[in-house]
Amino acid sequence: MTRILMIVGSMRRDSFNRQLAREIEGLLGARAEVSYLDYAALPYMNQDIEFPAPAEVAQVRAAVQAADGIWICTPEYNSGIPGVLKNLLDWLSRPLVANDPERVSALRGKRVTISGAAGRSAAAGVRGSLAKLLEFMQMRLIGGEGVGVSVNPEAFAGGPLRFTPEQIAALRVQADAFLEALES
Numbered sequence: 001m002t003r004i005l006m007i008v009g010s011m012r013r014d015s016f017n018r019q020l021a022r023e024i025e026g027l028l029g030a031r032a033e034v035s036y037l038d039y040a041a042l043p044y045m046n047q048d049i050e051f052p053a054p055a056e057v058a059q060v061r062a063a064v065q066a067a068d069g070i071w072i073c074t075p076e077y078n079s080g081i082p083g084v085l086k087n088l089l090d091w092l093s094r095p096l097v098a099n100d101p102e103r104v105s106a107l108r109g110k111r112v113t114i115s116g117a118a119g120r121s122a123a124a125g126v127r128g129s130l131a132k133l134l135e136f137m138q139m140r141l142i143g144g145e146g147v148g149v150s151v152n153p154e155a156f157a158g159g160p161l162r163f164t165p166e167q168i169a170a171l172r173v174q175a176d177a178f179l180e181a182l183e184s
Helices: 016-031 055-066 083-093 124-136 165-183
Strands: 002-008 032-036 069-073 111-118 147-150
Touching (some): 002 055, 002 165, 016 069, 016 165, 055 083, 069 165, 111 124, 147 165
Parallel strands (some): 002 032, 002 069
């Protein structure tokens, strides 16, 4: 079975992007095994502690390496990548072995797709930034900047994130294309 690892760019327990990831998981259904990366305990990237890798770093690297594909669902903080997500990506992009001239990382060659829920922007700024960054990190980006979801006003007032039929259709197309890429 195809294994997809969800990375949510927010630490908030019931964030809009965690709700988005759950919606995507439902759209994937029984076609994939979905898991969520827990990286809350990850230390700040620091080359002084890079080798040997801290246990938390080794754990997230192992989870990424075991996945067939990565699906990032992220908010947009000031039109950019949330700090916690950037820290995770920095750790994952570093060489697995000290002084490796090939600089092989846990991310290199890994297939990835992007979605984001935010205000009116539908996370366009972060999705664009992430697309460039992930390609720079030598990941195989599927679906370009991915699918953005504008958060409904009621959700900002404490209600759940609601998806329009158009948003569901776009996410379904993204899910189908990502699965196809992972299975080829």
